Every structure is written in structure tokens, then in C-alpha cells.
Amino acid sequence: MNCLGVEQFPDYKVPGVQHVDFSPYESNGGSIVAIAGEDFVVIAADTRLSSGYSIHSRDQSKLFKMSPKTVLGSTGCWCDTLSLTGLVKVRMQMYEHTHMKTMSTDAVAQMLSIVMYNRRFFPYYVSNILAGLDKDGKGAVYSYDPIGHCERATYRAGGTAGALLQPVLDNQIGYKNQNLPADQLPPLTKERAVAVASDTFISAAERDIYTGDSVLINIITKDGVEERKLQLRKD
């Protein structure tokens, strides 16, 4: 069997040869929630870094400020998160030097997809959500799968409690299946977005052992990024 020019182990069992049992991946937990409004976007992530039943750190930010208008939330395999965010930051700096301007949120979103797809057959094991203001100053949320599929949304939950949080957002932000006419949907305020994001994390910390300790909330407006912190249960 030949793969990328490297002679590999044969597919059949060979006596005396043990197979590689090393896994390059590890789940380090953590959750992200992002909610976009008309002229703002809120992104929140918990600060617990764990593997299995061990908590490595109770104070690890998973939000990466990529530009004054863009914040990337990244969880999953922490070593992949570090490599991926590092690479994206480098490429954003290269863009800034060649084009003499900061990358727009939409451009970062597209680039992130490409950078991740580059590792299609050895993926970055990460759950990414990118939040920022788009070219028109509107709130934008982009979510990704580990191999780089990208989708723009108005709200999204990701990470270990993503499946726990998303239905809450569907109900509280999306007003799904409530048969409300479009003109009767209450407008989303910044305060409500922050309140809902906070509540989802308080709920997630009850049931997901990989989510807890505290939540960092970034509120992105045209004036900059406001940071808030909320304590969660630490058990």
C-alpha cells in the first residue's frame, strides 16, 4: 500500500507488527453561541478547557479577536484551534500588508473555509463560529464544519453543547414554529441577545460536563468590541 509516496503497513495483519494506536485528535470541549442583530453581533464562549474528566484550565478564552470588527470562536481539538487561528491571523496580516486595508468579515469567512478545506483529508477537528459586522455594518454569523463548509446565519450554537443550545436559540431568537407574522416578530435588541446567550450557557453548564466555569461575551458594534464575563457553575 502506497500513500503520498510513503510505504505504509499492509492492510492485512502481519505477525509481530503492532498497529499505531496514537490518535492525533483529542476533544477539549467548550461551547460557542453567536447571535447577529441589525447593527451588532454577540458571540459568547465558555472558558473551560478539558479532556475526559480532567479540567486543564478554567480560564481559557476561546474567542479570538481577528480584527476590530471580527471575532472567531473556536472549540474542539485545542491544538488544532491554536494552529488554525494562528494561520488565519498570519494570512490576515499578509492581506493587510499587501492591500493596505483590514480584511472584511465576509472575506475572513471565505478564507477560513478555504484554509480549513486545505486539510480535507486530515481535518482540523474544530467547531468554528465567526461573528462580525459585514460590509453594510449588519451583524453576521458564519458557522463551519470541521472540513470547511461555511454557512451564513443570524444565530448559531456550536461545540460540545451545540446540540443542546441550538434548539433554545431556534425558539428564543428564531421564533420557529410559533406562527408569528413576520411584521409581529419582536426586534432583537443587544440586551436581549446578551441575555439569551447568557441563559443558554447557564442551561448548558447544567447538562454538559465540558461547558462551565465562566462565559466570555463579546459584543461587536461599529464602536468596537465590548467584553463581558459571566460566572458559571464550576463542577
Added chain:
Amino acid sequence: MMNNSFAQPMWSNGPSPGQFYNFMGGNAPTQLPRELTTAGPFGTKHSTAAITTGSSVVGIKFDGGVLVAADTLVSYGSLARYQDIQRVFKINNNILLGGSGDFADIQSIKRNIDQKMIEDQCYNDGVIMKPGELASWLTRVLYNRRSRMNPLYIDVVVGGVDETGKPFLGNVDMRGRAYNDYVVATGFGRHLALPLVRERKPKDRDFTFEEATNLIRESMKVLYYRDTRSIPQYTVGICTAADCSIKGPFKVEENWTFAETVKGY
């Protein structure tokens, strides 16, 4: 055929019928590292487990610096093979490194780091490496090795102070996972020492030097009592703006009088 033109003839380097086009444009692919291409009868087998191992390393940050401690045992499986080997190293006047996991891999990475320090000195520009930079470098080396499925089986603690005297304490594992905190531990220390230290952390301030020393002493004692791959002798690295050195070896204050009262086995 044209022979006075630099232009490539049409469809040169093209695929044979039924094959795919080679987008490298006929360029030879970049040479893979030697360890990946050395042919054996069944290819190359990479190390899959640690052989000689060091157990826990515990690091604690305090208001003026850091302490990094590890016992002096290097085990060979369950055999307490080498009993007087220091696993906490002084890298330069700003950096301490505590290593656990495969000791051969620790020694290998240590040689690399020492060479870097010599290069650093040769520049003679007054700029010396800070602990955060070493930790960052280690993440890249270890991440690259794990991505080649040929990892260094190590879990290291990097501690020290930067040029302003601000303490740094971090951990990098064999996959390149890295984080900083006021307390880090590897091996059994992660289960035994970490909760012990976190419990005593004042909310509003850092540890003092005295608190940190007491916690190290306490942690190494608990580890000796409960970790079978440990011995009652350890060294402690201390790094502050004024001093960066390895102290010890110290002995764990053993007390086995309680053993007489243990019943039921």
C-alpha cells in the same frame, strides 16, 4: 516542433489516457523527511509508546515568579530504573522546563532547546528567549510531529519570567495542546496536585512565595503517597526576576505511623 521557444509544448506533462492531470506541473514532489521514507519490509514504524517515563510535574505561579517541581525518578515500566535524574531544567535566566512522559524524547527536545540557547547567545544582541516564546515554539514542534503521526511522547511544563519580571506558567502536551494558568500539572499531578492547589487559591490575589512553596511541598508529598511511579525525592526549579535556579534534591517528609491503623486488607 518548436525548438527556439521557451513555451511549453501543448499537453506536455499531461496525463496518460485514463489518468488524472498532475497539477504539480511535472515538478518533483518535495522530499519527505528521511524517517518517513526509510524503507523497511513493512514501511516505517513510529514509536507508539513511552519506554522510560517520568511521572508528574507540578508548576505553581506566585506573585513574583514560578515554581516547577518533579521527582527524580525515571521509570522503566513499573521498574524504578533511574532514581537520581533531574527532570526540571534551567533553560536560561528566564526559563524553567519540567518534563514528563518519555524521557528519551525529553532529552532529545532538551538538546534542541540548548542548541537554540547557544544560538541565542551567539547573536550577542542582549535579546534572550522568554518562557512564552519557548512554549509557543514547543507547540509548533510537537504539533508538527503529531501531524506526521510520529509524536514526541512528552508533556512539559514551561515556567519563567519575562523581561518585566511578569511570571509565566504553561503546559504543552504531545499533540501541541497548550494553555497558561496559575497552576499546571502533568501525569498523576493533574488528578492529585491540581485540585489541591486550586482549592487554596485566593480569589482576589496571586499566591505568595511562601504559599507556593508550601503547596509544592504538600503536592509532592501527596504524589509520593499515592502515585506508584514516584519516589520521595524531588527537585524544585524557582524562577523570579532575581534568580533562576534548581533547588534540591529535597526529601518528602514521610510518615508511615498511620499504616498500623489501616485495617481491612
